[in-house]
Amino acid sequence: MLDYPILSILIWLPILVGLILVASNDIGKSLSTVITLLTTLIILIISVKLFQSYDYSLGNLQFVERFVWISGLNIFYYLAVDGISVSLVLLTSFINFLIAIYASSEDYNNKSSYLGYFLILEGLLMGTFSAFDSILFYIFFESLLIPLFLIIGIWGGENRKYATIKFFLYTFFGSVLMLISIIYLANLADSFAIEDFYYLTLSFEEEVLLLLAFLIGFGIKIPMWPVHTWLPDAHVEAPTSGSVILASVLLKVGGYGMIRFLLPITTEAGIYLSDYMIYLSLIAIIYISFVAFAQEDMKKLIAYSSVAHMGFVTMGIFLVFNLMGNNPTAAAIGLEGAMVQMISHGLISAALFFCIGIMYKHSHSRLIKDNFGVAQFMPIFSFMMVFFLMANSGLPGTSGFVGEFLVITSSLGSSFLFGFLAALSLILSASYSLKLGKNVLFGDNQKNSQGYLECKSNEKIVLGTLVIFVLYLGISPDVLFNLLDKSVSDIISSISIGKA
Amino acid sequence: MLELFYIPEVILSIGVLLVIIIDLYLQKHKYISFFLIQLLLIIASLYALTEVPQQNYSSYEFSEFTSSIKFILLLGAIIIFQYTYQHLNYLNSLKIEYFTISILGLVGTMVMISAYSLLMLYLGIELLSLALYALIGFNKHSGLSSEAAIKYYVLGAMSSGILLFGISLIYGFTGSINYFDIADQIRNINSTSVQYLGIIFGLIFITASLCFKFGAAPFHIWVPDIYQGSLISTTILLSTLPKIGVFIVFLKLYFIPFMALEYVWSDILIFIGIASIIIGSIFALTQENIKRLLAYSAISNIGFIILAMALVSNDGLHASLYYTIVYSFTALASFGVVTHITSNSHGIEDISDLAGLSKTHPYFAILILITMLSSAGIPPLIGFHAKLMVIQALINNSYILISIIVVLMTVVSAYYYLRVIKTVYFEDRENLISTYTSSNILLSINVILLLGLGIFPFILFDTTSFLVDLLTVISI
Numbered sequence: 008m009l010d011y012p013i014l015s016i017l018i019w020l021p022i023l024v025g026l027i028l029v030a031s032n033d034i035g036k037s038l039s040t041v042i043t044l045l046t047t048l049i050i051l052i053i054s055v056k057l058f059q060s061y062d063y064s065l066g067n068l069q070f071v072e073r074f075v076w077i078s079g080l081n082i083f084y085y086l087a088v089d090g091i092s093v094s095l096v097l098l099t100s101f102i103n104f105l106i107a108i109y110a111s112s113e114d115y116n117n118k119s120s121y122l123g124y125f126l127i128l129e130g131l132l133m134g135t136f137s138a139f140d141s142i143l144f145y146i147f148f149e150s151l152l153i154p155l156f157l158i159i160g161i162w163g164g165e166n167r168k169y170a171t172i173k174f175f176l177y178t179f180f181g182s183v184l185m186l187i188s189i190i191y192l193a194n195l196a197d198s199f200a201i202e203d204f205y206y207l208t209l210s211f212e213e214e215v216l217l218l219l220a221f222l223i224g225f226g227i228k229i230p231m232w233p234v235h236t237w238l239p240d241a242h243v244e245a246p247t248s249g250s251v252i253l254a255s256v257l258l259k260v261g262g263y264g265m266i267r268f269l270l271p272i273t274t275e276a277g278i279y280l281s282d283y284m285i286y287l288s289l290i291a292i293i294y295i296s297f298v299a300f301a302q303e304d305m306k307k308l309i310a311y312s313s314v315a316h317m318g319f320v321t322m323g324i325f326l327v328f329n330l331m332g333n334n335p336t337a338a339a340i341g342l343e344g345a346m347v348q349m350i351s352h353g354l355i356s357a358a359l360f361f362c363i364g365i366m367y368k369h370s371h372s373r374l375i376k377d378n379f380g381v382a383q384f385m386p387i388f389s390f391m392m393v394f395f396l397m398a399n400s401g402l403p404g405t406s407g408f409v410g411e412f413l414v415i416t417s418s419l420g421s422s423f424l425f426g427f428l429a430a431l432s433l434i435l436s437a438s439y440s441l442k443l444g445k446n447v448l449f450g451d452n453q454k455n456s457q458g459y460l461e462c463k464s465n466e467k468i469v470l471g472t473l474v475i476f477v478l479y480l481g482i483s484p485d486v487l488f489n490l491l492d493k494s495v496s497d498i499i500s501s502i503s504i505g506k507a
Numbered sequence: 508m509l510e511l512f513y514i515p516e517v518i519l520s521i522g523v524l525l526v527i528i529i530d531l532y533l534q535k536h537k538y539i540s541f542f543l544i545q546l547l548l549i550i551a552s553l554y555a556l557t558e559v560p561q562q563n564y565s566s567y568e569f570s571e572f573t574s575s576i577k578f579i580l581l582l583g584a585i586i587i588f589q590y591t592y593q594h595l596n597y598l599n600s601l602k603i604e605y606f607t608i609s610i611l612g613l614v615g616t617m618v619m620i621s622a623y624s625l626l627m628l629y630l631g632i633e634l635l636s637l638a639l640y641a642l643i644g645f646n647k648h649s650g651l652s653s654e655a656a657i658k659y660y661v662l663g664a665m666s667s668g669i670l671l672f673g674i675s676l677i678y679g680f681t682g683s684i685n686y687f688d689i690a691d692q693i694r695n696i697n698s699t700s701v702q703y704l705g706i707i708f709g710l711i712f713i714t715a716s717l718c719f720k721f722g723a724a725p726f727h728i729w730v731p732d733i734y735q736g737s738l739i740s741t742t743i744l745l746s747t748l749p750k751i752g753v754f755i756v757f758l759k760l761y762f763i764p765f766m767a768l769e770y771v772w773s774d775i776l777i778f779i780g781i782a783s784i785i786i787g788s789i790f791a792l793t794q795e796n797i798k799r800l801l802a803y804s805a806i807s808n809i810g811f812i813i814l815a816m817a818l819v820s821n822d823g824l825h826a827s828l829y830y831t832i833v834y835s836f837t838a839l840a841s842f843g844v845v846t847h848i849t850s851n852s853h854g855i856e857d858i859s860d861l862a863g864l865s866k867t868h869p870y871f872a873i874l875i876l877i878t879m880l881s882s883a884g885i886p887p888l889i890g891f892h893a894k895l896m897v898i899q900a901l902i903n904n905s906y907i908l909i910s911i912i913v914v915l916m917t918v919v920s921a922y923y924y925l926r927v928i929k930t931v932y933f934e935d936r937e938n939l940i941s942t943y944t945s946s947n948i949l950l951s952i953n954v955i956l957l958l959g960l961g962i963f964p965f966i967l968f969d970t971t972s973f974l975v976d977l978l979t980v981i982s983i
Contacts, residue, residue: 146886183914
């Protein structure tokens with residue numbers, strides 16, 4: 008335990024610096040770059056410190072900060088982390104640091120505001136992952152929309168106005184239903200603390216309605232099929248760093264919310280409806296993979312690939328319901344698989360969006376047909392991009408393999424059909440990833456491809472670091488398992504409490 | 508009797524007459540008259556704070572509750588006048604009469620708040636309405652303004668007539684116009700008698716008239732036209748001070764004389780609240796004029812206030828009071844920002860006039876961003892807490908379905924607030940936008956409070972819960 012409020016620092020330091028950057032209104036590109044780099048570096052160091060001092064043999068809530076916030080409404084400023092939160096906090100600070108490095112050589116209108124919004128977003132994400140009062144969680148969860156809305160809307164592509172409004176309204180719609188559920192639960196529990204919700208005895212009808220509300224709220228955020236359509240639009244219009252943060256961290260908020268709310272609170276209804284939810288995940292995995300294959304826009308392809316990969320996350324989560332009764336070990340494996348998949352997808356999708364951003368700078372087109380023969384001009388970049396595409400298709404030895412393998416293993420515990428269908432993804436994701444690689448990197452047509460230059464050193468650092476971590480988590484995923492094991496089994500046991 | 512001389516109403520009325528006379532001699536130096544008016548308001552607000560509470564409710568109430576509300580009103584008036592003065596000055600149509608008439612309307616609002624008999628209530632409402640007729644028609648060169656004034660005059664007179672009819676029914680069947688006596692009578696009347704039916708009729712007439720004054724659906728048709736026709740400074744006034752006044756009238760009327768008829772008015776008000784929220788949210792979607800947009804936004808906000816009040820519970824009351832204050836505050840800020848901006852050297856009319864504001868005036872763009880997000884109810888801004896409290900009150904009183912409708916309408920209304928942000932931030936400049944100051948401290952404070960109170964909501968929360976406590980003492 009540390010004697011300073013480490014979580015509050017993680018949340019408020021980036022928000023404060025971000026607000027100053029936004030308010031200062033273009034203080035100069037280099038100064039704002041340096042400030043952002045420093046802030047994200049400090050945050051990264053603090054989160055590593057958090058990771059080191061987190062005692063994962065216990066797995067309970069640690070670094071608790073709890074004060075009354077609005078006494079009349081019984082709302083607390085309640086921050087804490089468990090293993091699941093720590094892994095996502097680390098991911099957030101790591102990705103934001105990479106974004107700061109990547110953006111250091113970029114040129115934007117009003118760069119200080121641009122970086123400021125990213126810092127605000129980082130702080131809010133930290134808050135989302137560490138808030139254990141449901142209203143506080145909701146406030147962070149909902150505030151996330153504001154900076155991202157502005158980032159995409161101000162610095163985005165041509166069709167940005169449509170994409171931002173669609174993105175905002177979609178996610179806002181989902182979250183207001185969640186708000187109603189939270190207030191309803193709080194009214195019953197007489198407290199807004201999330202863990203107090205776990206002990207409520209709810210009738211079956213109540214649980215089904217709550218489950219649907221949470222499923223819509225978090226399902227839109229993840230996103231699940233059929234409410235995923237905002238994601239490709241938002242990705243296509245977002246600037247590179249916006250796509251990176253959206254794919255690698257913001258989508259994880261949905262999965263995190265499912266683990267925190269859906270699993271332990273609406274267990275009975277979940278067990279009853281788990282098959283249908285697994286079908287939805289399988290549709291996401293298989294159908295969306297075909298959709299991804301048909302895309303001509305690189306960003307859209309990766310966006311659909313994200314939806315397919317998040318299908319594994321939701322499947323891992325819903326398998327818990329399915330396996331809870333007869334096979335708790337397989338259930339834990341599924342949940343751990345979902346977590347590992349989230350972290351790994353956070354790294355790989357970030358890397359792929361960086362790659363597309365780098366190519367776009369030279370060719371000024373995101374279409375596959377406009378980019379070809381890149382490998383001749385950017386050999387090092389192409390090597391790394393091929394690596395990430397392989398990881399995206401779940402090549403053993405990369406982190407992409409671990410999560411999918413665990414989820415498939417767990418689904419075999421439930422039914423052979425689920426396992427078989429989920430495993431199809433390995434072929435499908437390989438086909439679209441390789442198609443992208445073949446056409447873009449190795450297409451042999453040479454006209455129009457003279458503009459490519461090997462990427463700058465900061466971009467090499469960004470991609471290189473990601474290569475190292477993707478490999479590291481693929482070869483020795485134990486780091487993650489140690490962190491998650493106890494918390495995952497805690498979640499599983501609190502589900503059993505709810506059931507009893 | 509002498510201390511009655513010092514109540515803010517009297518101070519304001521006498522002061523205003525003096526200012527009118529002084530102003531005749533100071534035609535070239537209007538800022539002096541304006542300064543005197545602001546001084547008058549400050550003095551009155553100080554008196555409102557120190558007013559001695561009396562527990563004698565013959566027909567006029569002096570209590571801590573009314574004086575606190577009056578203080579809030581006067582504070583709002585000071586801010587509005589500050590915005591108005593600069594706006595009118597910039598448009599070269601500054602007349603001190605504008606402020607003196609506004610103050611008379613303000614006195615009317617205060618009389619409404621303190622009224623403890625139906626006649627006094629009527630006097631207050633009429634004084635306010637007369638002032639508003641004049642203010643709406645103030646922009647003599649605009650056809651829309653005259654149209655709005657006539658429309659409001661005709662409809663307002665009719666609604667006053669309906670109010671009087673309701674009052675006379677109540678008087679006829681209870682034999683009293685005093686709130687306490689009416690409450691006593693209603694409690695003692697047999698609920699199957701004709702007398703009882705007459706009282707219910709009276710109540711419904713009064714409700715219809717007051718909903719008209721409030722601008723709640725289905726009595727809302729006048730709101731967008733009148734908002735659009737009047738000067739934007741009048742629109743600020745229309746959308747804040749009278750709303751607070753009518754809200755307090757609602758509270759006092761329903762919770763003191765008509766408390767025993769709760770089962771009648773509660774359902775009516777719930778319907779009116781829901782209808783206002785739905786109409787306000789959906790009709791605003793296609794509006795191009797920013798004043799019409801804000802008018803519909805006002806209608807839906809009033810729906811929230813009425814809905815929370817209709818729950819007849821302590822948390823509902825608290826939520827409605829909190830919402831009223833937050834709404835007035837947000838309306839002040841959002842209209843306040845718009846008064847500061849001109850496009851092609853006329854006031855802002857359409858949303859598209861604001862296109863590209865963020866590129867030329869980033870300071871005002873941020874202010875619009877914060878006010879719009881707060882109105883849409885996005886955390887961590889104060890508008891979120893207000894909506895949260897209303898929804899929580901609904902759920903605590905097991906109106907789950909209604910709460911779902913309400914939040915879905917919040918999503919719909921988010922669209923038009925986002926449209927304003929989109930125009931300001933994401934679109935390229937079309938018009939020559941200019942502002943008469945690069946920044947304004949009062950406006951900045953107003954807007955920053957929307958964010959600050961959102962992060963530290965307990966400050967406002969504690970104040971309003973103190974006010975609600977005062978209120979329950981009265982109604983018991």
